Amino acid sequence: MKHIILTGGGTAGHVTPNIALVPRLKELGYQISYIGSYGGIEKKLIEEKGIPYYGISSGKLRRYFDLKNFSDPFRVMKGFAEADRLMKKLKPDVVFSKGGFVSVPVVRAASLNHIPVIIHESDMTPGLANKLCIRPASKVCCNFPETVSSLPAGKAVLTGTPIRSELKEGNAAAGLDFCGFRSGKPVLMIIGGSQGAAAINDSVRRILPKLLPDFQVVHLCGKDKLDTSLTDVEGYRQFEYINEELPDLFAMADIVISRAGANAICELLALKKPNLLIPLSTNASRGDQILNARSFEKQGFSMVMEEAKVTDESLLAAIRNLYEKREEKIAAMAAASHIDSIEIITELIENCVNK
Secondary structure (H helix, E strand, C coil), X not given: CEEEEEECCCCHHHCHHHHHHHHHHXXXXXXXXXXXXXXXXXXXXXXXXXXXXXXXXXXXXXXXXXXXXXCHHHHHHHHHHHHHHHHHHHCCCEEXXXXXXXXXXXXXXXXXXXXXXXXXXXXXXXXXXXXHHHCCCCEEEECCHHHHCCCCCCCEEEXXXXXXXXXXXXXXXXXXXXXXXXXXXXXXXXXXXXXXXXXXXXXXXXXXXXXXXXXEEEEECCCCCCCHHHCCCCCEEEECCCCCCHHHHHHHCCEEEECCCHXXXXXXXXXXCXXXXXXXXXXXXXXXXXXXXXXXXXXXXXXXXXXXXXXXXXXXXXXXXXXXXXXXXXXXXXXXXXXXXXXXXXXXXXXXXXX
16 A cells, blocks of 8 residues: 655644645555654644644754754754654655744654655745755645745745635534524634634734724634633634534635635635734744735735734724625635646656655
8 A cells, every 4th residue: 555654744734735645545545654753733733634634843944043953953953863863764755844843853764764855835835844845855845936936946836825625514513503693694714724823813802892883703822722701702713723523614705814825815815804914923923824815815815914003993994894705705715726736746646656
């Protein structure tokens, strides 16, 4: 049986595209294993799918000063040794990496053992982890046309991002029932990402008295970001993270506020959900989310607000403006050309295995 190792971790965005590939890989007869960090979010998400999971040591490679810069290189070296042993033990035919720092030792170990590697870059510009993986990779899957032109000729392939098929199968009535909402009143969904977004969370909660007369609000606020004082507020439901019920929540949502991670915005595009993007600032990131958001804004899919410009008043005005223009955004997303990311990527994987 053909054997593939999937890797990637650190945030849900480094895991969910891998999960989206699993059904098709099983159809093609692959045995699937996953290598991630010992305690990252990927461990829980993958084990829930019944996929064999192997943890390795992981350290972050930073471009800025941090005391952990002195210890993390040793974690990376330990992770490489552990990944190398796993390659020799599992003997995969191919490795597919979605990125994140845990993927670097996995990709390098695969290359050392002459195992073909395909990596996926969702953002417009590759992050540091993927930059370190481009050279040993056979192919680099890209989400934006702009990315293809900036990578080595012959390696980059425009594939888009794999979207979990179950996201398109949500039931709005089930979502309303799960949240205790009523039909006939618009639903605003806020997605802060798996790490949460404190600035967005705080602002949304402050303007709730002005939002709730017009909207019901479901708020995915991130781990340890619940506000227990708002538990019993009618028309407002908050969750740290949602997995199984997420398709139903998307189905019931009329408009969405989200960060601008590439996977998140591609899901919004696939589901044709009018959205307000609030990308991570350059103070907290390398600016990739800003580029992603501006690309979607230019194509008419999204409205964008810089985090530094978020005030209670500006956020409330933007939400109301988005709701008024929701049909315009839906039409733009419906007119966009769509490619079958899962089929393109699995074809690349098959080509590597069958060489």
